[in-house]
Amino acid sequence: MKRIFTFILTCTTVAVYAQNSSKYQLVPFVKTMIGTQRMGHTYPGATVPFGMVQLSPETDTISYERNGKYNPDVYKYCAGYQYDDKTIVGFSHTHFSGTGHSDLGDFLIMPSVGKLQLNPGTADDPSSGYRSPFSHDEEYSEANYYKVRLAKNNITAELTTTARVGFHQYTFPESDDAHIILDLMSGIYNYSGKNVWTYLRVVNDTLVMGYRQTNGWARNRTLYFAMIFSKPFYRHGFKSYAPKEVYRGFWHKFDQTNNFPEISGSQIRAHFDFKTTEREQVKIKFALSPVSMDGALHNLVSEVADWNFDKVKAQGQQLWEKELSKIAIQGNDELKQNFYTAMYHAMINPTLYMDVDSLYKGLDQNIHKASGFTNYTTFSLWDTYRALHPLFTIIQPDRNADMIKSMLAHYDQSPEHMLPVWSNSANENWCMSGYHAVAVLADAAVKGSNQFDAARALEACVATARKRDYENIGTYIDLGFIPDTSSGTSVSGTLEYAYDDWAIAQLAAKLGKKDIYEEFIKRSQNYKHVYDASTGFMRPRSSEGDFHVPFDPLSTSNGGFIEGNAWNYTLFVPQDPEGLIKLMGGNNRFVNYLDSLFTMHLPDKYFAETEDITRDGIIGNYVHGNEPSHHVAYLYNWTNKPWKTQERIRMILPLMYKPAPDGLGGNDDCGQMSAWYIFSALGFYPVTPGSDRYELGSPSVDQAIIHLDNGKNFVIKVTNKSPQNVYVSKVMFNGKEIKEHYIKHSDIIKGGDLIFFMSAQHK
Amino acid sequence: MKRIFTFILTCTTVAVYAQNSSKYQLVPFVKTMIGTQRMGHTYPGATVPFGMVQLSPETDTISYERNGKYNPDVYKYCAGYQYDDKTIVGFSHTHFSGTGHSDLGDFLIMPSVGKLQLNPGTADDPSSGYRSPFSHDEEYSEANYYKVRLAKNNITAELTTTARVGFHQYTFPESDDAHIILDLMSGIYNYSGKNVWTYLRVVNDTLVMGYRQTNGWARNRTLYFAMIFSKPFYRHGFKSYAPKEVYRGFWHKFDQTNNFPEISGSQIRAHFDFKTTEREQVKIKFALSPVSMDGALHNLVSEVADWNFDKVKAQGQQLWEKELSKIAIQGNDELKQNFYTAMYHAMINPTLYMDVDSLYKGLDQNIHKASGFTNYTTFSLWDTYRALHPLFTIIQPDRNADMIKSMLAHYDQSPEHMLPVWSNSANENWCMSGYHAVAVLADAAVKGSNQFDAARALEACVATARKRDYENIGTYIDLGFIPDTSSGTSVSGTLEYAYDDWAIAQLAAKLGKKDIYEEFIKRSQNYKHVYDASTGFMRPRSSEGDFHVPFDPLSTSNGGFIEGNAWNYTLFVPQDPEGLIKLMGGNNRFVNYLDSLFTMHLPDKYFAETEDITRDGIIGNYVHGNEPSHHVAYLYNWTNKPWKTQERIRMILPLMYKPAPDGLGGNDDCGQMSAWYIFSALGFYPVTPGSDRYELGSPSVDQAIIHLDNGKNFVIKVTNKSPQNVYVSKVMFNGKEIKEHYIKHSDIIKGGDLIFFMSAQHK
Known part of the structure; x- marks a missing residue:
């Protein structure tokens, strides 16, 4: 019973992170943290009933393989999140709930400020990468809502969803060097060779599209996305982490590292850069499609008309209230x-x-x-x-x-x-x-x-x-x-x-x-x-x-x-x-x-x-x-x-x-x-x-x-x-x-x- | 001038391979062998004007790389065919005409009889694989028509096309062990890593669909196909030549080597097996699509209604006659x-x-x-x-x-x-x-x-x-x-x-x-x-x-x-x-x-x-x-x-x-x-x-x-x-x-x- 008491305490005493959900009768009783510790394999992030998007933090992204063999440690991360972990790697858009084998973790996003780090770094030394320490005291979740303060850079992350769209809201400190990282390499139950192909296209300074194709639990899986920023990025870039290939073609005619509009390969990370004022919010609408990038964009504009995070959150919670009731x-x-x-x-x-x-x-x-x-x-x-x-x-x-x-x-x-x-x-x-x-x-x-x-x-x-x-x-x-x-x-x-x-x-x-x-x-x-x-x-x-x-x-x-x-x-x-x-x-x-x-x-x-x-x-x-x-x-x-x-x-x-x-x-x-x-x-x-x-x-x-x-x-x-x-x-x-x-x-x-x-x- | 004389001789004296194209005024003057020797980089196979399909023999399929570096020998094979070669590896559906850099060579098909060999083998020792020696004396080509006797197994191969469909006609000897090999690994300017993903689905005993996705001269290329046999195969199988992967999933529940309906991976070869009587013809209609497998099937049924090879050949030659005239x-x-x-x-x-x-x-x-x-x-x-x-x-x-x-x-x-x-x-x-x-x-x-x-x-x-x-x-x-x-x-x-x-x-x-x-x-x-x-x-x-x-x-x-x-x-x-x-x-x-x-x-x-x-x-x-x-x-x-x-x-x-x-x-x-x-x-x-x-x-x-x-x-x-x-x-x-x-x-x-x-x- 002690454990229960601690949990209730955590959720109620951190006033700054308490949210008013009093308009709902039943949603307040949903405790999305249940099952996130040990073997439950649930995730604490945001989703609507039966939704396509499950937008949730990854506390680690370790590989399915170690020394060319199955790594049993990966099992803890079937849903990406383990309650005992001390760092968050980022927020990805797809998660299984409660499974004992896994896949997904597509399109991991992480905000940061300061020197750009495109590697996630290690849990033991989060300063070695883009991951951030966090505390459960500064974490709060409801059905279709997740919030956490990323301690490293004092960025508050908030997540909500519609059926097909993940909605991110990041509150930045003042910075001339703020970043949104989009890690296309990252995934759950990843291993070398799982990412068959990934593709990214920067359509303009607020719209990005792409896909991730994997050979995992699902053998022939492709998931497409369209991503819109609330604020134009002033710069963007990519890095490929694939082994050097024999064939490079004629792409050297461009400087692909600097504001280049497209990249593809099996191991890609991208960053989008901003200058932010104190407490400035950068929001992202991130839509998925099983069909095409165009389909994802169509889903996006159909489901979310504006930049009202609270409205999207409330719409999803109303859906939950209806189902729960x-x-x-x-x-x-x-x-x-x-x-x-x-x-x-x-x-x-x-x-x-x-x-x-x-x-x-x-x-x-x-x-x-x-x-x-x-x-x-x-x-x-x-x-x-x-x-x-x-x-x-x-x-x-x-x-x-x-x-x-x-x-x-x-x-x-x-x-x-x-x-x-x-x-x-x-x-x-x-x-x-x-x-x-x-x-x-x-x-x-x-x-x-x-x-x-x-x-x-x-x-x-x-x-x-x-x-x-x-x-x-x-x-x-x-x-x-x-x-x-x-x-x-x-x-x-x-x-x-x-x-x-x-x-x-x-x-x-x-x-x-x-x-x-x-x-x-x-x-x-x-x-x-x-x-x-x-x-x-x-x-x-x-x-x-x-x-x-x-x-x-x-x-x-x-x-x-x-x-x-x-x-x-x-x-x-x-x-x-x-x-x-x-x-x-x-x-x-x-x-x-x-x-x-x-x-x-x-x-x-x-x-x-x-x-x-x-x-x-x-x-x-x-x-x-x-x-x-x-x-x-x-x-x-x-x-x-x-x-x-x-x-x-x-x-x-x-x-x-x-x-x-x-x-x-x-x-x-x-x-x-x-x-x-x-x-x-x-x-x-x-x-x-x-x-x-x-x-x-x-x-x-x-x-x-x-x-x-x-x-x-x-x-x-x-x-x-x-x-x-x-x-x-x-x-x-x-x-x-x-x-x-x-x-x-x-x-x-x-x-x-x-x-x-x-x-x-x-x- | 000696060279010219030799060529004309080759084309006119081998009576058994001479074809009657007298109904056309201009098609007979098209000599598709022109440019196939040395640096012309043309191909002798079948295509219609501006057609999507270029169905032509590959005399070799050497790799773009050797010891991890560019292999200059690959250059000769920009169109897949070199006149001086003594063996044919197979017949693939896409070729550039005359280029000085290359790609394509998708979906190589080769007929064989006897012990199944899924490797192409070497030019020096064609018995080491499915390739066959051939002679220009037993080879004949016209616009939209190519014919050759594959000496190893005494199989006559004939090729023609519509805009989107390759039509193969193979005349077999009597055999209890005849094969059509479909090599999804093969390609022009291939190198390790070029085949990003290939997929094959056996819909029934005459219909096969799939795709090949490559990272080559075209960085993000996928070509889909649908393939129909004139005669049901009694058995089929696949082999993956990819390095062993850490992750295999739960597919072991099937015997995937024996009549299994689907396979995917980066290095796949398939075979379809028949029993043939003397001079029995096995025909294949092979349609392409840049869009989807369904699109390829739709193309196939729209363009070729029956199994009349000569009609398809004639329709294409009429198109050529019209353009030439x-x-x-x-x-x-x-x-x-x-x-x-x-x-x-x-x-x-x-x-x-x-x-x-x-x-x-x-x-x-x-x-x-x-x-x-x-x-x-x-x-x-x-x-x-x-x-x-x-x-x-x-x-x-x-x-x-x-x-x-x-x-x-x-x-x-x-x-x-x-x-x-x-x-x-x-x-x-x-x-x-x-x-x-x-x-x-x-x-x-x-x-x-x-x-x-x-x-x-x-x-x-x-x-x-x-x-x-x-x-x-x-x-x-x-x-x-x-x-x-x-x-x-x-x-x-x-x-x-x-x-x-x-x-x-x-x-x-x-x-x-x-x-x-x-x-x-x-x-x-x-x-x-x-x-x-x-x-x-x-x-x-x-x-x-x-x-x-x-x-x-x-x-x-x-x-x-x-x-x-x-x-x-x-x-x-x-x-x-x-x-x-x-x-x-x-x-x-x-x-x-x-x-x-x-x-x-x-x-x-x-x-x-x-x-x-x-x-x-x-x-x-x-x-x-x-x-x-x-x-x-x-x-x-x-x-x-x-x-x-x-x-x-x-x-x-x-x-x-x-x-x-x-x-x-x-x-x-x-x-x-x-x-x-x-x-x-x-x-x-x-x-x-x-x-x-x-x-x-x-x-x-x-x-x-x-x-x-x-x-x-x-x-x-x-x-x-x-x-x-x-x-x-x-x-x-x-x-x-x-x-x-x-x-x-x-x-x-x-x-x-x-x-x-x-x-x-x-x-």
Whole structure:
């Protein structure tokens, strides 16, 4: 709790940096610093809901490689910012929120005064470059607003955004030698060779355009920009940091170092120079486009008409207020900070990927026009199919339908003819296992969305799931499981395919496609093929069927699994908990198994190999910081001890979510961690996307109203609530007691009152 | 003459490769092999007039670099083909015609059978790779048609084109293991790092799309393609030859080596595999686009509807017949071969740079739509302003206007706000001196073209000529010459600027812009500032005005000049021959100077430093193989011995132009050498583009009819013609004797009869 107190203190006592956001009810509860320390991998900068621009500080820009190999230190900088760092390198325009692998960090801007330094310098010696020390005491952030004093030169930086435009406001001291540096080399998860090509054109003394083309997580990615200064620069220049090339051509006819209008290469830094008076503000509007420089300029002039920073900030915050207010909760400030920051993190991704004229780049690397939908990218589907998209199905049904249309466009344009696995910026990066887009499509269809072509969706699902040459799908189809000889993650792969297959079957059933239903409902039982009754765990097998020896059910790295060990992954049968319980020996043995998971001691050596999370992200051997167990606490609902679900949820909520920089026990993963929080705090959770059921848990809110798009309200009331009263003695929906351990989506969208009656004693 | 005989023999005796082109009157006289040996730098492959595609064999693809430095051997391969070579590497889709620096060679295709070899191998050991030996006995080419038997595998390759599509026809032997190799690494003037990025997507078993992005002579160049096979390949694969990268991502989930649909990287080769029966033809339609892969596919389906190779060939040859027939000459076959091959080479460049939907990439790297004009690129203006564009003014006025509009679009889009110097593929490469686009614009305007906005043209000319920071323009303006301390080509630079300035003055005069006229007519006299009366040569000076010591008027490499020594460049005052003659001491001394130039002995050591030409390209010290002296033989017209112009021209014509592979005495330079031939063979030449005058020479044709676009004919008749009768005793135009040594453009476009009366004795 000390950490929380410190954080609140920091935000409230530095009067000079306090801002008045009193016109908003909910925006003040968004604490963008949550998750910026340790493993949360969130960023504190400015963005609007689902915006294309994420304008945020980089506290370091270390390379993905060291001595020609992977540099594990880069992992901390997935979102560019680490709370413990003491310097800021600059402000770049694109960031993933909460990911465990990374890319982006495009177009880093940094103001400075005095002798021009085009290298960032080191954290240990910020005077060696353009980076600046800073203090959290002189840093302040809100949704769509970030402010910091750069101590080295006493420059105050303020950032805000529209959907496609980053708006910078730099307050300079008096100087004859003020600079805005634009570093096109800089990037997140950079390595030599990642920058394929960058280009910069100075159109006039206030307008600059260009692009950055990278070969990273996204293999063929180009992002274009247009940048307008509020004040003309009197001088500009570039420097190329690429190794000297054999071929130089005839460009020596110009002095390219001095006010030259264009440059290109793989390693370019530029500077724009000003003379400033005391407290003079130099502002920059920086627009992005996935299509072209002209597209970026068009986006810029369409979205921001003038130089009113506060207006742009306010417009973005109004957008946040609108999105946040879709769920109005009651509770104390800490709860609201957790809840609305979770709402904020849940509505950053997927991100807009389309110009104002509806043009976007497709997976086929051609330019397309989005007809009848808004195109999105940044689909971290292994994470977000679980709770984030189900949350959108309730509070963002239109956007969720557009996201599905974006996935179907992806399918149409994909060279492999597959739905997205982990897609970003017109590229597929194939990160993580399964083909979980199918769960998003099935979930939306089963829950009644008619905003997309379900038949086309089914076709895309089936084509993806029959893609024999993708990650052992062929052997999975032939053998009914993935053999350990084919894959180092054979068990988690098998289990995830089986669940996804079940989701496809649900979509097929919905459409009356019996053959497809039969094919995939059969596949969905493949989870049984990797269960070893002798040890009671899901376990790697050879293609001959022999279980792999040795086998350590606590180990994540020992083969068979990804981001989870056998203890956790054995429970990954969300499509058939009854079957799983039967397989594992029935109710009592299953309850014991769950109890053990939450209470056993995980020796340190196993923690060290558990990816993506802090020690705090683990309860016993239950790993909340990774996603595969996100449904696990709800599995007690299928036993004779559903009260243990209630108990576990109320235990997990405060342990894993705290309103502090290190408040997240693991990567937020594009909002999945936050979506788990939102559902669980409200008292229910979608254990099985693709069904219309939500498992009931134990709410932590005092009350909540979900304002549905159909105009109705779904109200969650909690009687007799207290920190101790974690047990639910009764649940009433619209005056009728719910006897089951779930509610249906169709109930929620009808609107009405869901009343939890709380107790300190379980039934 | 032996060489000529050999060539004619080769083309006529190999019956199996002879083609029937009898339906065309003029196409049969085009000998595309002319200039492919030694320094001509032409290519023998297929193209249509001004086409985007130049589909031609590469006999070698050696690198621009060797041991990290310039490799002078690369120079031979500016057009990819050298007649003396014994092997063919493959067939690529883009080639410059006659240039002395290079780029392109995009998308090399090679058929093979047997064991797959993805490396080209070496010329010494073609079995070491996919290249094949070939013989000129089994090679045949026409305008828009090329055929060769690839001896290694007995595959016959045939090539033809439309404007934007290369059409390949490969006749295979029977094989279970036939391949079409697509080498995306290959290129002309390649070096490590030139290929910035290449991308390939296999859409289905007959359609492949992709692009190649290079950093070469064109700094930011991307060319897209779409490729359709006539027969489905049963297998395909790729290999990346890039150094192993640190970052590989998650693509290992696929077996990318086996039928994988997409690949990208800087060094990629692909193969498409077939089973073929004896004499089975596999055809490929390969379309280009400067805009996108979709654009290329659109171009493909728009231009070629079916698989009829002969129809496509015929359509292109009809286009050639139409263009060639703009000038109908009479003469023997050798003359017609020279003339119509010159016509052919003159109408290859500039090249189309626009999709069928009028989209193209601009200098600003944005996509533009050409409204009201056809967009062209490949402007080798230092060469082509002299005679090629003046030729277009007569026989291609509409295209020339479109070229000017393309140059004005270039100006609008140029980051430097300048007209093109040497531009290609949405890039400026700044090759060679001067800003000669102004001469093209002025020439067209002065000659009455009203198809473009002359006021805008003047604005562009003035902006370009006032660009102080480009190649010493600032010091040139300030001092009236370029000092040798600022430039290694200070004299040629000064002389060319002075001429260009004169051209701008003419355009200003035409538009009544007196101030601009005064400014530039004054600048046009700057040639006098580098004349050294003590030696009688134009000579490098310091900024203080001292002439540089030592000074060797025979040396090209000794400072002050480019592609010409002081002897030649001293005569480069086409805008003011009278003034030059006065400066050089009057008529007699000037005649003596010219005589000496043509008759003196140039010691071998100076030849060695004369660029771009063979020994045959020099007559005495007169260098015809480079452009700066192209007007020189006509300068006698300003003296009392104009008959010496007639004599020299008739001497130069047969010496410098022969219907043989080594028939060109120097680089054809995008048609400038050929345009010189065409004018001179007809009996007149545009010594001073920007004036409406053509100097009269001595025609080598028996008769010629220029079919003008206005429907009129300009007929050149030659009476008493013989090889000995090189002198013109009288010239009549429409029944009236011409007393001056020139005719006017306005006379030509009126149509009528120009009659040369020839004699063995000069007047």
